Amino acid sequence: MIDAISFTNGTLRYLDQRFLPLQENYVETRSHMEAIEAIKTLAVRGAPLIGVAAGYTVILGLQSYEGTKEEFPAYFDRLIADVEASRPTAVNLFFATAKLKDLFKAHYAALSLEALFAAMNAAAVEIHNDEIANCDNMSRHGVELIKQDLAETLKTRKLTVLTHCNTGTLATGGSGTALGVIKLAWQEGLIEKVITAESRPLLQGLRLTAWELEQEKIPFYSISDSSSAFLMQKGMIDFGIVGADRIASNGDTANKIGTCAHAISAYHHKIPFYIAAPVSTIDITIDNGTQIPIEERNGDELRTIFGTQVATPTTPVINYAFDVTPNQFINGIVTDKKAVTGNYSQELQKLFT
Numbered sequence: 025m026i027d028a029i030s031f032t033n034g035t036l037r038y039l040d041q042r043f044l045p046l047q048e049n050y051v052e053t054r055s056h057m058e059a060i061e062a063i064k065t066l067a068v069r070g071a072p073l074i075g076v077a078a079g080y081t082v083i084l085g086l087q088s089y090e091g092t093k094e095e096f097p098a099y100f101d102r103l104i105a106d107v108e109a110s111r112p113t114a115v116n117l118f119f120a121t122a123k124l125k126d127l128f129k130a131h132y133a134a135l136s137l138e139a140l141f142a143a144m145n146a147a148a149v150e151i152h153n154d155e156i157a158n159c160d161n162m163s164r165h166g167v168e169l170i171k172q173d174l175a176e177t178l179k180t181r182k183l184t185v186l187t188h189c190n191t192g193t194l195a196t197g198g199s200g201t202a203l204g205v206i207k208l209a210w211q212e213g214l215i216e217k218v219i220t221a222e223s224r225p226l227l228q229g230l231r232l233t234a235w236e237l238e239q240e241k242i243p244f245y246s247i248s249d250s251s252s253a254f255l256m257q258k259g260m261i262d263f264g265i266v267g268a269d270r271i272a273s274n275g276d277t278a279n280k281i282g283t284c285a286h287a288i289s290a291y292h293h294k295i296p297f298y299i300a301a302p303v304s305t306i307d308i309t310i311d312n313g314t315q316i317p318i319e320e321r322n323g324d325e326l327r328t329i330f331g332t333q334v335a336t337p338t339t340p341v342i343n344y345a346f347d348v349t350p351n352q353f354i355n356g357i358v359t360d361k362k363a364v365t366g367n368y369s370q371e372l373q374k375l376f377t
């Protein structure tokens with residue numbers, strides 16, 4: 025059983041995803057600066073897991089506080105700012121810090137620091153437990169949608185599904201978003217095999233999704249990112265499903281770079297393409313995908329492959345970590361509350377009421 029993250033007796037323990045699947049290193053820390061570094065370096069990654077890690081990272085920061093109650097607000101502001109500066113795109117991180125900031129605002133005046141910290145600790149644990157439950161709910165709604173949309177094909181055979189990046193236990197702490205749907209669909213006998221796109225440059229699909237599928241004994245093939253259009257052309261893919269790092273209120277979706285190309289290709293080949301993400305990944309405050317901050321990462325991620333230089337150190341590169349898929353290429357957004365299959369601007373808003 026993969027234990028992506030846990031928090032026990034004030035210690036954060038996580039599986040360092042940078043070295044998977046070749047090395048299974050669990051790291052323990054009580055330092056919030058180390059935890060922030062783990063988020064920045066993708067040792068801990070995936071939108072829901074980043075949110076969970078952000079909550080626990082703030083708790084680590086509270087544990088090491090030694091000042092007075094009067095000095096605490098300035099310390100808390102700095103701590104939150106440091107956590108929020110770790111990665112910009114996954115809105116789950118900001119969902120987690122907002123929850124803790126709300127608690128601070130509501131209770132700082134009335135509670136002792138000890139009682140305030142206890143309330144924040146409970147909130148961080150709740151974020152974690154909620155993300156686990158969200159995965160199960162998303163999986164159920166996703167499977168219903170697949171049964172409905174692909175009913176004709178399912179009368180004669182099982183399905184082949186394309187996915188991108190890693191959206192499983194490693195990315196959520198629960199069964200997964202898109203991969204959670206795939207796992208349940210497999211258990212229910214709907215899936216023949218999974219096609220997992222490698223997800224350059226850090227290979228979350230090739231390294232992490234493949235590793236999870238192997239453990240689940242679900243048949244799969246890994247492909248290079250650029251192969252998906254050809255496989256669709258050859259009729260080798262029945263539908264696509266991926267996760268999200270931030271969904272705008274009109275349904276435009278930021279996810280791992282490469283997602284948009286799969287979605288456009290699926291649209292061209294008339295293949296359904298779905299997003300699976302908890303409501304905590306929807307940023308209802310923004311109108312469309314142009315407002316999503318897209319992380320640009322160090323060019324060495326492209327110029328080197330796991331430490332081996334493959335381009336000159338001076339090769340100029342563009343290294344966006346995410347892209348935005350316009351809502352017109354998305355056949356449905358599966359959330360923990362329900363699956364939304366169109367009219368996104370109206371229907372996503374309703375999830376917040």
Ligand SMILES: CSC[C@@H](O)[C@@H](O)C(=O)COP(=O)(O)O
Pocket residue numbers: 066069070071072114188189190191192195196200201202228266267268269279280281345
């Ligand atoms: C359930 S995870 C959904 C997304 O967070 C996932 O597809 C993704 O893009 C992760 O990116 P990463 O850069 O590995 O954190």
